[in-house]
Amino acid sequence: MPSIAQESLKTVPLSYATVSVGTPTTPLPKKLDAISSAGFTGIEMGFPDLLSFASSFHSKSIPEDDYESLSSTASEIQKLCKEKSLKIMMLQPFSNFEGWPAGSSERKEAFERAKGWIKIMHALGTDMLQVGSTDTPASKLDLSRERIVKDLQELADLLAKNKFRMAYENWCWSTHAPAWKDVWEIVKEVDRDNVGLCLDTFQTVGSEYADPSSKSGILEISSQDELRQKYTTSLKNLTSEIPPEKIYLLQLSDAYIPPSPLDPDQPDGSPASGKELRARGRWSHDYRPYIHGKGAYTRECVEMCKAVLATGNRAWFSLEVFDGGKEGKGGSGTGMSEDEGEMKEFCKGAMEGTKWVLGECVDK
Template structure:
């Protein structure tokens, strides 16, 4: 495993997901970008909902998610905003519900139509990276067959490769075919394309293997806490020694609140408990969370990876009902806590 020295982490580029800041309609994209820039981040993950929202402000009317004529015009304006703030656009996200639809189905046709549209947006905003989240196969239509998933991702990779674009595949802790770092890594490994790598995430990793929002302890309870910790540590050691650093494209950073009372263990609003946890209960590091996210970040750094660390948080407060804050202060605190995390992950 690669040593993690303080000097080696000082050059890590830092990004902020545009969807991860702002607590009300007055927090427009221009205001968010200004706060991110002033805090010292050098790039953003551009969230598709932010494109829609910014377009609504620009045009004074709702923008449909498949109206690519309007979306490309909006994307062009967003690129100008980022240039004015000296911010790069590191990635477009989150591309979801893509892989596994039956051949010939309307859903599969829509998935590939969306892919073509998003590739056009990527070209317009000047990013080469598309985040794809592992599909939640709770729909009976979606295949859980590994060969089907790999075939679809290879086809998307080929579409992206024509533009010299890359695909960052992410495990979502509520997904049924790739909830963990290992499951998503095995898919990326088997897809075996040079432009396909990993989007790893401290919350998604610890939230799938250590935490559980449906229990009073906030932990997975089908084993003892001692055994749970032992298994998690072994998993992090395996991550550190099994993933080539060049197959990691970024690490997203967030923690999680321990939910009290625990979330109901059922699908509500189309989301499983872990999905709802991910959507509303994810603070920045050192701001009320409890997951072992330092251990995840350390494991990723031990692979030798020194690429993007990106703050992706969804902080609606410990009760998930909303949290008010001032944009500049929030972004500056995120930078301070990101630096604290990096320093905490070093060996010296």
């Protein structure tokens, strides 16, 4: 693996997702205070926080497709971020976009939503849209590679007209692209200059090494030694195959092993998830701490960071965590606390954890 010098890591910018501290009802200015006070220089603007702040800003409930009201709200958010010296690095998460059958009402709605989010991006002053690999049930989609690629090409071209970029991410519970290799193969076929990858430690570990539905917390498809070797080989392939300029950011988070294995076939409509999700989706929403020895997969997450840095990439490292504690229930001392002091302390810990991760990536 190529060497990683400590001096080179000083250029890595650090960001924090607004959805990763407090709760959906926590006022956005308080979230920005906590993020800024910890020393982060950028944010991922979470659409749920935009929507919540819009209702407060306009003193009425704002629907998610009222793009005029959301855009005027976004302009106000840009002002707030400038006051805090925070760059709005990306708008996220744009989900369930690709794969709808040609001519379907769902496909039409997906492209109308894309145009609305582009308006919001202009108002925010950001140039990047995160697109998560769809988790819509396969029975509702046309998952031919031709359809997936065509949809993403059309979205990329819409973004390019506005000089915007797309960061395509594998979600480990995705219907068609749960691993980094899956989204990388798609991005190569999309073949657009403004399309790259949003890689994520949790998503890679969660698709290739860990399993929230097993008692051990890891995939039980081979021996542990074989599993580790497969994971190591995958990361070596990542380093050798992906050009550094095609990695737009790396999101950082670890994971807890749930106190009881999550049933992969049992839907969960709990308030924490807001909709029915597969086991890995439920795991993602409640059991993701920052990387600093709190979670169960620190070693594997650090190895993922090293693999990305070894490509030569020095783009954004961004914290996207959903820390509901080891029980997944949130509350005091977790990332889901609404107490201002605890929010600031949590973000401070996240910054310390990120610096620790960078230190662990340096050649010893």
